[in-house]
Amino acid sequence: MPDKNTYPVQLVQPDGRRVHDRVHAALVSDIGATELRALYTDMVIARRIDVEATALQRQGQLGLWPPMLGQEAAQIGSAHALHPDDYVFCSYREAGVAHVRGVAPEDMTRLWRGVAHSCWDADAVKMTNPAIVVGAQGLHATGYAYAAHLEGAEIATIAYFGDGATSQGDIAEALGFAATWGAPVVFFCQNNHWAISAPVRVQSATPIARRAFGYGIPGVQVDGNDALAVLAVTRQALAHARSGGGPAFIEAITYRMGPHTTADDPTRYRTSAELELWQGRDPIDRMKRLLDREGMWDSDFERQVTERADDIARRMRAATVAMPDPEPMELFDHVYATPHALIEEERSEYAAYLEGVRP
Structure with missing residues (x-):
């Protein structure tokens, strides 16, 4: 069961040093060099997808794109904790999660191109398509989780949403239903500090994870730029849900370094000093420093990751430009x-x- 605290769990510091936390470190004791490299690789790929899609929108090839720059650790760390049969209910920013769930780059942009109602086959990857209605996916995840529980399926669902969505009634209703009926759902809040132009302080006067306590749901804060810590607490929350413990709540403290969407100009409401502060906590740089400190980094690995990420971006671009109008x-x-x-x-x-x- 997740800890009832509001002190962010951290296993890797921004400089790549490990944090002494035996309780949470035990949850990822099986994560060795291969797994750490896989986390890093997927984070780089997620950023490359994001950068390429943003460029496609700027070039008139997409109608809109919601950047996830800076949130790679929160998405990749949590996605790596999921079992194949678990079901993901996303918002509109989880391109990194979609990549881990097996969404092909050729399918990433169909909705954003405006040529289809959806991007991918949801049942094939056990992940819903981007949800533009803010917070609605919390209710969908709760209902699906409860139905799966009634059918005896030993799975969990996870609902991704941002700090702004916690002000929506749909999230409050989902928390209430999930707590009352013991639905095996994990509520994963990516607190990226900004709901478009509204800072998180106007969304909640208390740490968002504390809201879960009022519903009788265990909650935990985690350093959302620390992929290893995110993996640990998400594993813990999913196991709690699958074992019949009911819902759990995770607040991943991260930062949206880009705009809310490509229709937004963040320079109108936030300072360059704030952005520079969080750039120093870049999640990809943190994982690279950990790999380097522990002898898991070399130029061949770096080249392989770059080539793979560039190939995925190339495939996405080629497929996007070639999509016929319906x-x-x-x-x-x-x-x-x-x-x-x-x-x-x-x-x-x-x-x-x-x-x-x-x-």
């Missing part, structure tokens, strides 16, 4: 799983409209 009538496909009278009515009306305006 036929107008495809707008009504894949809206409901079964026939729906309203959709059929709208389909007929739109078909008649197209017939009237086509030359």
Whole structure:
């Protein structure tokens, strides 16, 4: 069960030195050189995907993109804790989680390109598509988790959301239901300090993890820029949920170094000094320093990681630019799983409209 504290768990300092924390270190005692290198590799790939997608939007190839720059450790560390059958309910910023869950780079941008209602097959990777409605995924994760529990499935679900989403009623309702019914769901809050232009201090007068306590849910704060610590507490929370202990809450303290989306200008509401402070806590640099300190870093490994990340970015770019525009009538496909009278009515009306305006 996660610790009921609001002191961020940390296992690796920004300079790469280990922190003496036997309790949480034991949760990742099996993580050796291979696993640490895998964490680093996925973090670099996640950033490369993010940088490339941002460039694609700036070049007019995507309508919008929500950057995750600076949040790689929170996403990759938590995603590595998941079992294949666990189900992820994301917000709109979890491209790093999607990569770990097996989403192909060719499928990353379909929604953001505006050519489809979704990016990937959710059931194939056990992860929902980007959710634009802030906080709604908390309810979806709770309902799915409870239904899976009733069917005897030994899985957990995880709901990702930001600090701003904790002000939404949907998250409050999800916490209340999950606590009352013991749903095996982990609520994972990426506290990146900014809900668009509103700082976290106006979202909560107390550490966000403490909110869970009022619902009877164990909560923990973790250094969200420390991938190893995130992996440890997420493993702990998922095990708590899977074993019948009910829901758990994680607040990962991280920072959004880029804009909220590519439609945002963060220089209008935050200072350059704040950004520089968090750049010094860069999660990828931290993992690199740990690998270097412990003799797991060399130029060949660095080259392999760079080449792999560049290849994934190349594949994503090529697929994005080549995506054909959908036929107008495809707008009504894949809206409901079964026939729906309203959709059929709208389909007929739109078909008649197209017939009237086509030359």
